[in-house]
Amino acid sequence: MKKLLVAGLSLVLVCSMLFVGCGKKEDANNIPETIKVGTNAEFPPFEYKNDKGEYDGFDMAIMQEVCKRIGSEMKIENMEFKSLVGAMESKNLDVIAAGMTVTDERKEAVDFTDSYYTSNQYIIVKKESKVKKLSDLNGKKIGVQEGTTGDFIASGESKTVKDATVKRYKKGADAVVALRQGGVDAVVIDANPAKEYVKNNKGLKLIKDESSKEQYVFAVQKGNEKLAKEINKQLKAIKADGTYDKLVKKYIGN
Numbered sequence: 431m432k433k434l435l436v437a438g439l440s441l442v443l444v445c446s447m448l449f450v451g452c453g454k455k456e457d458a459n460n461i462p463e464t465i466k467v468g469t470n471a472e473f474p475p476f477e478y479k480n481d482k483g484e485y486d487g488f489d490m491a492i493m494q495e496v497c498k499r500i501g502s503e504m505k506i507e508n509m510e511f512k513s514l515v516g517a518m519e520s521k522n523l524d525v526i527a528a529g530m531t532v533t534d535e536r537k538e539a540v541d542f543t544d545s546y547y548t549s550n551q552y553i554i555v556k557k558e559s560k561v562k563k564l565s566d567l568n569g570k571k572i573g574v575q576e577g578t579t580g581d582f583i584a585s586g587e588s589k590t591v592k593d594a595t596v597k598r599y600k601k602g603a604d605a606v607v608a609l610r611q612g613g614v615d616a617v618v619i620d621a622n623p624a625k626e627y628v629k630n631n632k633g634l635k636l637i638k639d640e641s642s643k644e645q646y647v648f649a650v651q652k653g654n655e656k657l658a659k660e661i662n663k664q665l666k667a668i669k670a671d672g673t674y675d676k677l678v679k680k681y682i683g684n
């Protein structure tokens with residue numbers, strides 16, 4: 431009787447081990463039924479909350495379309511921009527869709543899809559400011575969204591801006607408020623959100639920085655080639671059938 435029990439128990443044990451083994455393998459090889467998409471919905475027109483309080487914007491619409499075509503649900507996880515890569519490294523996200531620019535440093539932590547949009551940095555200043563280019567910001571007070579490429583440039587990473595005092599905000603919009611109130615001399619931020627912010631602020635103007643060309647990409651967990659490939663495939667299809675252009679028109683204009 432005892433022998434039978436031991437045999438039975440070991441069978442259960444072996445089976446459950448097999449099961450765990452299989453489960454793991456499946457996770458690594460299958461596209462999840464629900465794709466957890468991390469964003470920072472403070473970046474119009476790419477991601478924001480609309481009047482109904484829903485997540486909306488170009489990135490959200492593209493990812494929604496990609497998920498639909500893959501046959502998965504999309505679940506949005508909204509968080510601070512600077513927390514996205516860490517959340518992905520601890521496997522709490524499957525995708526980052528946040529107007530994220532490819533950088534070598536980020537490439538060490540996550541993998542990227544093909545580029546889905548090309549952008550560059552803008553400087554926002556008050557109408558009366560004499561600033562004309564990035565190097566005019568040397569030694570000035572610059573407002574940025576924390577952890578963004580605008581932050582890296584203002585902090586001197588690309589050597590175009592030197593010795594600036596960088597004030598980091600959780601939202602780009604807060605940096606613009608600080609600019610209006612005189613707390614900073616300029617804001618360095620991606621082109622399209624910059625245009626959105628200035629549109630609503632009469633006393634401000636925009637300066638385009640031609641030197642900072644950036645590619646927006648979606649991120650997946652390091653090594654998740656399967657999901658990256660699938661997203662790339664759907665991106666191609668979305669571009670080929672006109673859906674991409676329709677979404678550009680709807681959210682970004684020309």
Ligand code: ARG
Nearest residue numbers: 470473528529530531578579
């Ligand atoms: N493109 C910039 C970067 O990758 C800014 C992105 C900010 N995105 C956002 N959803 N807040 O650093």
